[in-house]
Amino acid sequence: MSDDTGEGEPESGADGAPEDADARTAALEAITERVLERISPDDVERATMHAAAEELLARATAAATDRCPDADVVQVGSTARDTWISGDRDIDVFVRFPPSLDRETLETYGLEVGHETLPEGHEEYAEHPYVTGEYDGFDVDVVPCFRLEAATDIRSAVDRTPFHNRYLEARLDGETADDVRLAKQFLKAIGAYGSNLRTEGFSGYLTELLVVEYGGFRPLLEAAADWHPPVELDPEDHGRARETSSSRNGADGDYPFDDPLVVIDPTDPERNVAAVCSAANVARFQHYAREVLESPRIDLFEPDEPEPLGPDELAAHLDRRETTPIAIRFDAPALVDDQLYPQLQKSLDGVVSGLDRREFDVLRAETFADASAVLFVELAVAERPAVERHEGPPVHVRGHAEGFHDAYADDETVYGPFIDGDRYVVERGRDFTDAISFLESDRLLDVGLGAHVETALEDEYEVLVGSDVSALLEEFGAALRAYFEPTP
Amino acid sequence: MSDDTGEGEPESGADGAPEDADARTAALEAITERVLERISPDDVERATMHAAAEELLARATAAATDRCPDADVVQVGSTARDTWISGDRDIDVFVRFPPSLDRETLETYGLEVGHETLPEGHEEYAEHPYVTGEYDGFDVDVVPCFRLEAATDIRSAVDRTPFHNRYLEARLDGETADDVRLAKQFLKAIGAYGSNLRTEGFSGYLTELLVVEYGGFRPLLEAAADWHPPVELDPEDHGRARETSSSRNGADGDYPFDDPLVVIDPTDPERNVAAVCSAANVARFQHYAREVLESPRIDLFEPDEPEPLGPDELAAHLDRRETTPIAIRFDAPALVDDQLYPQLQKSLDGVVSGLDRREFDVLRAETFADASAVLFVELAVAERPAVERHEGPPVHVRGHAEGFHDAYADDETVYGPFIDGDRYVVERGRDFTDAISFLESDRLLDVGLGAHVETALEDEYEVLVGSDVSALLEEFGAALRAYFEPTP
Numbered sequence: 001m002s003d004d005t006g007e008g009e010p011e012s013g014a015d016g017a018p019e020d021a022d023a024r025t026a027a028l029e030a031i032t033e034r035v036l037e038r039i040s041p042d043d044v045e046r047a048t049m050h051a052a053a054e055e056l057l058a059r060a061t062a063a064a065t066d067r068c069p070d071a072d073v074v075q076v077g078s079t080a081r082d083t084w085i086s087g088d089r090d091i092d093v094f095v096r097f098p099p100s101l102d103r104e105t106l107e108t109y110g111l112e113v114g115h116e117t118l119p120e121g122h123e124e125y126a127e128h129p130y131v132t133g134e135y136d137g138f139d140v141d142v143v144p145c146f147r148l149e150a151a152t153d154i155r156s157a158v159d160r161t162p163f164h165n166r167y168l169e170a171r172l173d174g175e176t177a178d179d180v181r182l183a184k185q186f187l188k189a190i191g192a193y194g195s196n197l198r199t200e201g202f203s204g205y206l207t208e209l210l211v212v213e214y215g216g217f218r219p220l221l222e223a224a225a226d227w228h229p230p231v232e233l234d235p236e237d238h239g240r241a242r243e244t245s246s247s248r249n250g251a252d253g254d255y256p257f258d259d260p261l262v263v264i265d266p267t268d269p270e271r272n273v274a275a276v277c278s279a280a281n282v283a284r285f286q287h288y289a290r291e292v293l294e295s296p297r298i299d300l301f302e303p304d305e306p307e308p309l310g311p312d313e314l315a316a317h318l319d320r321r322e323t324t325p326i327a328i329r330f331d332a333p334a335l336v337d338d339q340l341y342p343q344l345q346k347s348l349d350g351v352v353s354g355l356d357r358r359e360f361d362v363l364r365a366e367t368f369a370d371a372s373a374v375l376f377v378e379l380a381v382a383e384r385p386a387v388e389r390h391e392g393p394p395v396h397v398r399g400h401a402e403g404f405h406d407a408y409a410d411d412e413t414v415y416g417p418f419i420d421g422d423r424y425v426v427e428r429g430r431d432f433t434d435a436i437s438f439l440e441s442d443r444l445l446d447v448g449l450g451a452h453v454e455t456a457l458e459d460e461y462e463v464l465v466g467s468d469v470s471a472l473l474e475e476f477g478a479a480l481r482a483y484f485e486p487t488p
Numbered sequence: 489m490s491d492d493t494g495e496g497e498p499e500s501g502a503d504g505a506p507e508d509a510d511a512r513t514a515a516l517e518a519i520t521e522r523v524l525e526r527i528s529p530d531d532v533e534r535a536t537m538h539a540a541a542e543e544l545l546a547r548a549t550a551a552a553t554d555r556c557p558d559a560d561v562v563q564v565g566s567t568a569r570d571t572w573i574s575g576d577r578d579i580d581v582f583v584r585f586p587p588s589l590d591r592e593t594l595e596t597y598g599l600e601v602g603h604e605t606l607p608e609g610h611e612e613y614a615e616h617p618y619v620t621g622e623y624d625g626f627d628v629d630v631v632p633c634f635r636l637e638a639a640t641d642i643r644s645a646v647d648r649t650p651f652h653n654r655y656l657e658a659r660l661d662g663e664t665a666d667d668v669r670l671a672k673q674f675l676k677a678i679g680a681y682g683s684n685l686r687t688e689g690f691s692g693y694l695t696e697l698l699v700v701e702y703g704g705f706r707p708l709l710e711a712a713a714d715w716h717p718p719v720e721l722d723p724e725d726h727g728r729a730r731e732t733s734s735s736r737n738g739a740d741g742d743y744p745f746d747d748p749l750v751v752i753d754p755t756d757p758e759r760n761v762a763a764v765c766s767a768a769n770v771a772r773f774q775h776y777a778r779e780v781l782e783s784p785r786i787d788l789f790e791p792d793e794p795e796p797l798g799p800d801e802l803a804a805h806l807d808r809r810e811t812t813p814i815a816i817r818f819d820a821p822a823l824v825d826d827q828l829y830p831q832l833q834k835s836l837d838g839v840v841s842g843l844d845r846r847e848f849d850v851l852r853a854e855t856f857a858d859a860s861a862v863l864f865v866e867l868a869v870a871e872r873p874a875v876e877r878h879e880g881p882p883v884h885v886r887g888h889a890e891g892f893h894d895a896y897a898d899d900e901t902v903y904g905p906f907i908d909g910d911r912y913v914v915e916r917g918r919d920f921t922d923a924i925s926f927l928e929s930d931r932l933l934d935v936g937l938g939a940h941v942e943t944a945l946e947d948e949y950e951v952l953v954g955s956d957v958s959a960l961l962e963e964f965g966a967a968l969r970a971y972f973e974p975t976p
Contacts, residue, residue: 228884229910260910279910283883287907290890321903322873322921359849359868363877363915380847380873385810388868389851395771396716402778405976415809418974419775422717422748422767427851433810486906488893 028218028296032182035301039185040178041086049079052136053091056117060093060142063116067109070098072147076165078204081172083180085188089138093117094162096147103155110144117142127156151267163267164205171212179217182301183207186217189303190288192281198341200278202285209235209263209273224289229260229282238269287488308477309484311470317484318467323363324382325469328439330461332373333452340369343450348375350448351439359384360435366483368476373456376469376483382435392417392424439463516706516784520670523789527673528666529574537567540624541579544605548581548630551604555597558586560635564653566692569660571668573676577626581605582650584635591643598632605630615644639755651755652693659700667705670789671695674705677791678776680769686829688766690773697723697751697761712777717748717770726757775976796965797972799958805972806955811851812870813957816927818949820861821940828857831938836863838936839927847872848923854971856964861944864957864971870923880905880912927951 041049057073064071077092078084095113097106107128114121114131118140121133130143143158151163172180187193187202195203202210213235214220232239257272260282265271292300318325328351333340344367352362361381368374392404401424408417408426415427432438440463445454464471472480529537545561552559565580566572583601585594595616602609602619606628609621618631631646639651660668675681675690683691690698701723702708720727745760748770753759780788806813816839821828832855840850849869856862880892889912896905896914903915920926928951933942952959960968 226886280907283907283910286883287893290886321875321915323875324873361847363873363875380876381869385812385851385868387809387811387851395774398714398778405775415972416974417976419768419771419976422771424976427809484903486904488905488907488912 024293024296028292031296031298031301032217034298035182035185036178039085039181041084045086046082048136049084049089049091049138052138053079053093056091056093056135056140056142059117060095060113063113064095064097064109067112068097068101071109072096074162074165076161078180078184080165081168081177081208082174083168083172083177083184083204083208085181085184091135091138091140092161093140093142094158095142095144096162097144099146099148099153099155101146106144106146110142113144114142127158151265152270154268160265160267164265167266168205168208168212172208176211176216179220180208180211182217183211183220185301186288186292187285189301190284191303192284195276196341197276197338199281200276201281202277203273206263206273206277209233209266213263221289221293224286225293227261227282227286229279230257230262231260231282232262232264234264236264236266236269238264238266284488304487306478306481306485309473309481310477311473314470314473314480314484315467318469321378324379324435324466326377326379326382326435326439327464327469327472328375328377328444328457328461329372329464329472330453330456331459332369332371333456335452339452340373341367343453344369344373344375347447347449347453348377351375351377351444354438354444354447355379355435358430358432358435358438359388360438364483366479368472368479370475372475373453374472374476376472379435384430384433386429386433387415387427388430390414390426390428391420392426394422395419395424396422436463436465512781512784516780519784519786519789520705522786523670523673524666527573527669529572533574534570536624537572537577537579537626540626541567541581544579544581544623544628544630547605548583548601551601552583552585552597555600556585556589559597560584562650562653564649566668566672568653569656569665569696570662571656571660571665571672571692571696573669573672579623579626579628580649581628581630582646583630583632584650585632587634587636587641587643589634594632594634598630601632602630615646639753640758642756648753648755652753655754656693656696656700660696664699664704667708668696668699670705671699671708673789674776674780675773677789678772679791680772683764684829685764685826687769688764689769690765691761694751694761694765697721697754701751709777709781712774713781715749715770715774717767718745718750719748719770720750720752722752724752724754724757726752726754772976792975794966794969794973797961797969798965799961802958802961802968802972803955806957809866812867812923812954814865814867814870814923814927815952815957815960816863816865816932816945816949817860817952817960818941818944819947820857820859821944823940827940828861829855831941832857832861832863835935835937835941836865839863839865839932842926842932842935843867843923846918846920846923846926847876848926852971854967856960856967858963860963861941862960862964864960867923872918872921874917874921875903875915876918878902878914878916879908880914882910883907883912884910924951924953 053075057075060073064073074094074096075092076094077090078088079091084090095110097109111123111129111131118131118133118135121131121140121142123129124132128144130141132139132141134140145158145162146155147162148154148159151160154160184193184204184207187207191199192201193199193207194201195206210220211217213233214223257275259272259275259277260279261274261277263273265273288300333343335343348365348367352365355362355377359381360379363378363380365377368376393400395401404424405417408414413429417424417426419425432441438444445457449457541563545563548561552561562582562584563580564582565578566576567579572578583598585597599611599617599619602611606619606621606623609619609628609630611617612620616632618629620627620629622628633646633650634643635650636642636647639648642648672681672692672695675695679687680689681687681695682689683694698708699705701721702711745763747760747763747765748767749762749765751761753761776788821831823831836853836855840853843850843865847869848867851866851868853865856864881888883889892912893905896902901917905912905914907913920929926932933945937945
């Protein structure tokens with residue numbers, strides 16, 4: 001079995017990397033072929049999906065037209081467009097009502113249609129409520145929306161989805177669909193796939209647009225390897241329309257987006273499809289695009305699931321690094337990931353600023369969440385002396401300078417005021433001479449935490465320091481390996 | 489005796505400070521009267537000085553005209569202008585030769601005249617060699633110079649002195665001379681008097697110009713209290729001349745000086761008389777000017793000679809501050825102060841930068857010199873962990889980014905490369921995890937030391953840390969009190 005792995009691959013150099021450009025091209029082709037074999041749904045999977053979708057669409061259509069003769073039903077998403085990866089089992093059914101319907105009725109009808117389509121389903125809430133459930137092994141969403149003339153008329157984000165579907169369907173063929181699958185698999189493997197607010201990566205729609213725009217997976221890789229953010233793509237040339245229009249806000253004809261990657265939605269010139277994609281994920285994609293072009297390897301298409309870090313490994317890292325790791329641990333607020341992770345990130349930023357402001361130097365920081373949530377900060381400096389320098393105004397700014405001087409002149413607890421350069425300076429006592437006291441104090445609640453994190457911390461939290469952070473290993477062993485063995 | 493101290497002084501509030509403006513004016517007048525009584529030379533001192541000066545001028549004139557009939561002799565300096573402070577005993581005799589004389593002959597004649605004037609004197613070297621010695625209790629310099637038409641024609645700095653003397657003599661009367669004495673005494677008391685490169689303060693000539701320009705000591709104080717540096721004074725209105733001239737470099741008609749205090753030399757438009765005066769000394773003068781106007785007190789005219797700090801006091805300060813004081817001590821290079829102190833300051837700046845660059849945070853630093861010299865740094869952070877963050881280029885700067893990545897990708901000693909924002913980052917080992925190892929290493933010699941300090945350190949130095957800095961108390965007790973009990 002494993003003896004076969006190398007068969008059919010082109011020559012490789014001593015380190016396994018192909019030696020010239022042609023060989024690399026061939027090697028990448030050979031590898032993507034093997035990847036496709038694994039990630040393309042086979043005939044059975046396709047037939048099962050089509051059968052399931054047909055049944056669901058029929059049910060939804062019957063239930064919808066019963067209530068509103070003018071309604072219709074469309075399947076959207078990667079299973080509709082044949083761009084799904086084998087094993088992904090999402091079927092998205094969109095029930096479109098005419099815009100004349102009032103929103104309340106739409107929501108009522110939408111839920112009724114959902115329940116008739118998925119008798120075992122339950123309700124969830126996005127911009128509209130909708131029904132989600134399982135059918136024949138597939139995860140199914142039945143989502144009501146308005147059927148509009150143009151995507152720019154939408155009333156909520158879900159109304160846009162059918163437009164996306166129509167735009168892509170017209171531009172995808174079998175080969176392009178395979179390239180979309182490769183791109184998705186590649187982005188998954190490098191951890192940059194998904195527009196949720198935890199990943200802040202590439203959405204499925206964005207990935208499909210990029211493959212369509214660049215004309216394939218390999219051209220996309222080659223382009224990305226040379227990107228100079230901000231990268232601006234505008235498939236439908238909306239920018240030109242904007243430039244000649246007086247009503248838009250694009251200064252100097254530039255796109256009015258401040259993101260590293262800007263892809264103007266073909267169905268809506270006002271929207272950057274890549275708005276969620278972080279600078280780090282753009283950089284990550286660039287890094288791995290270069291790597292897979294230079295040294296095509298199948299493992300670059302395989303998501304890395306790190307083994308949990310062991311206690312001895314953790315201890316060895318802490319010994320080697322000589323830093324002070326500190327974990328603030330508390331019960332994870334009961335929020336969906338798209339709310340939880342932004343709050344955790346905001347809280348982590350607040351804690352880092354609070355430490356910085358007190359001159360406790362943070363080397364690196366990360367947040368983890370499962371049943372508990374953790375704000376993890378690794379300090380280069382966890383203690384400061386009793387006094388700190390406090391600069392006053394220049395002596396020549398008379399009013400302020402006299403105020404500063406008089407405030408401290410008779411204060412026995414400070415050194416000074418004295419003069420340094422043109423300013424008054426005092427050396428005064430610190431509120432906190434060690435970071436742990438600060439993190440254990442009420443002042444932690446002032447650093448600008450996410451609202452639900454603040455509530456959780458007000459309730460209870462623990463501060464783990466140094467080797468005590470090993471208590472995190474049971475819940476966050478894999479995350480800690482990723483932290484202590486960081487890769488691009 | 490001491491019961492008389494308060495007599496004749498105006499009413500005071502509970503804290504001893506006069507309560508209204510008139511009372512303050514009267515109090516300052518009463519105090520300056522008492523100060524003048526102490527610092528004005530009495531008739532005996534004046535007579536002694538005049539007798540000594542007369543004899544010295546006669547000797548010098550005879551010796552000079554013997555060699556060069558066209559030579560003449562002038563007395564310059566504060567004893568010549570009656571602006572000296574009782575107890576100052578400097579007599580400056582300038583021997584002026586015609587500009588037709590060649591420099592070598594001038595120097596020969598100058599030394600011969602000096603030796604005939606001061607048979608016990610010895611030679612020293614400024615721009616010209618000159619003879620210095622004692623006569624009847626006075627410190628006498630006999631300095632040769634060229635007698636020129638204008639100060640702008642000068643060949644060396646000493647040629648300018650007679651012009652300064654003439655300018656001031658024409659503008660000083662008895663009352664102004666008293667105000668000059670008060671200003672000098674005040675600047676001495678606050679530690680801002682003297683244009684040597686240790687003090688970087690107000691020269692005698694500058695002080696006299698300021699008093700003349702503002703019309704007295706009190707007007708000078710009132711102006712200084714409100715100064716907004718850069719302060720620009722131009723007694724002879726040279727700036728206007730410069731503005732209308734096409735040959736000068738003053739952009740926008742501004743003075744071409746980048747100093748906090750600019751006083752254009754009345755005898756030379758190209759020269760800022762206050763060039764040496766540091767921002768700190770300008771600020772110091774402003775601070776104490778406000779203080780003496782607000783709360784006139786005689787002690788503001790009395791130089792503070794700090795008692796040496798005791799071992800227990802030092803220990804108490806170190807306990808209270810919790811910092812890490814470090815002294816680099818070595819044999820003081822055999823240089824005059826005007827060369828030594830700039831070199832020590834440069835060396836101290838270099839050491840502070842070297843520590844900063846390695847992230848050892850310096851709270852304050854100072855330099856001391858006597859038989860030994862000391863670079864004293866007080867650290868807030870003296871240790872760092874084994875690893876440090878090292879930021880690479882943005883990933884999109886492809887050439888640099890690939891170079892950085894490849895340099896570290898297989899380096900087992902670093903963490904990463906990983907991606908943070910749009911950049912590659914590694915965490916690598918530090919060269920020095922504690923400041924002392926750095927200061928004890930050869931790398932100390934790379935920080936940009938003064939030349940003679942570098943030579944001294946190459947030879948030998950010791951590093952005193954923490955409570956061991958008490959070894960400095962014997963030689964630098966007073967300086968250490970000034971350091972640990974800082975005042976404006």
